[in-house]
Amino acid sequence: MTEQNRGVLSGYRVLDCSIAMAGPFAAQRLGDLGADVVKVEPVTGEWQRHNPAGGAVGNEINVSFLSLNRNKRSVAIDLKAQDGKAVLRELVASADVFLQNYRPGVAARLGVDYESLKAINPKIIYVSISGYGEDGPYRNRPGQDLLLQAMSGAMRSSGRNGEPPVAAGQYLVDAITASTAFEAVLAALLHRERTGEGQLVTVNMLDSITTLQMQELSVFTVGGVPQVRSAEPHAHVYIRSPYGTFKTADGFIAMAMPVLKDLGRIIGEPSFADLDGEDAGWNQRDELFAKTAAQLVKQTTAHWMHEFTEGGIWAAPVYGYADLVADPQIAHNGTFVEYDHPTEGHVKVPGFPYKFSKTPPQIYRGAPLTGQHTREILGEVGFDAEQIERLVASGAIAASTLIEGDVEVAATAAEEPEAATPAVLTVAEAAG
16 A cells, blocks of 8 residues: 555654653544654653553553554654654654644753754644643643543533542543644644645643533533532533433433423323423422433333334433444444454454545554664665664664564454663653
8 A cells, every 4th residue: 555545644744752642642543544653752662552551461562552553653762862863853854743742841851842843844733732731830730631631620510419520431631632633733734735834733631621611611601500410410510301321120321301291201200291391400400310210210221212212302322332332333334443463463443533535544554563663764764774773773763673664454444761771751751
C-alpha cells in the first residue's frame, strides 16, 4: 500500500511526542486518516508501554499501548542528549504537525517549544496539550482524567443527593481532549492550506471537558437553574423524571423522557394517568422514579424492551462490554476491526468513528515496537547508515532489532538516569 492511497491525510507527517492517552489517541486518529505519524519516544519506550490498563500486558506490546498507537512508526530518541535533539530537529524540518503533552515548561527545557521549532520550520503546526492551560494558577497541577472529571462539575449531575459523586466508567476527559486536539489539527491544516501559515495550537483538558457541557452549563449560567440532585438515582439534574436506569427481573434498562400517561398504561401504574408530565417530572422526581422502579423490576429487560418499543417509549438495555461487542448493529456498522499484529497475534479493537466515500480510514500498520522504524525514518530525512549506527552506539537513539522496517497489516472490519543511562520522560512530565 502506498502512502498516497492511505486516506484523506496522506502526505502529511505528524511527529507525535505525546504520552499516555490524550495525545497518542489524537495522533492515532490522524494516522487512521492516512497521515504518516512518527511516534517519537524515549529509547526505553513511551510511558504507556510500561503501564497497562487492567493488567493486560500483552506479549511484546501491552493492550493500552496497542490500542492508542496503531498506524504509527516509532523512532526512539533520547531528547536529553544533544545528538538526540539534533536528530529531532532534522525530523521537524520535514514535518507538518508536532504534537506534545508535556507538563508546562518541559518543552522549553528540552528545546522543543513552539518558538524553537518554528525557527526550523515556520509552517509547522505545533499542538500543545496540557492539563489546565499553558499558564495560570493551576499550571503545574497534574492533568489526570479523574481529577479533571471531579473539577468539571459533571459528577454532580447524576446519582443520588447526599451520596458521593460517581466518576464516568471511561477515561472521559482524556478521550474528549483527544477529540478536541484532533479537530484542532484539522482546522489548522485547513488554515495552512489557505494561507501557508503554521501556528501554535493549545488544548487543555479542563476547557475540553467544560465546553463539552455546553447545554448543561448554559442552563446554569443563563437559565439560572441550580444543579440539584434527587434522592433517587436520577441520571441528569436537568432532565425531567423518570430518567435513568432501572432494575428489571434479569438486568437493567435505561429509559428517557417518556410521556407519563403512556408509561403508566404500559407498566401498570394508574397514578400517572392524570399527571402533567412537565410539572410532575420536575416537582415529583423522586416519587415518579420510585413508582417506575417498583413496576419495572417485575418483568425482564426483553419484555420491557418489547413493550416500550411498541408503545413509543424511548428505552435501551444496559449493556456490558460482552453485550456491546455481540450487538447486531455494531456488527452491521463494522464498528470493530480485526487484524494480525506481528507480536500480539490476532486482535479485535474499535475501529473508526467516521466514514469517507472516497478515502476511507484503514489500519495499515499495528502499534510499533520501541524504535522499530528508527533507521527507516532517519534514512528518509538524510542520515546515512554510518551516522545512524553511530547514534545507536552512543545511546542518542534506539533501533529495534526484532522487527525492522514497515510491517504492513491487512485489516478487515468486523463485518466488512544518569549520564550512562538514557533519560526517560516520565508520566509526571506529561499532561495526562
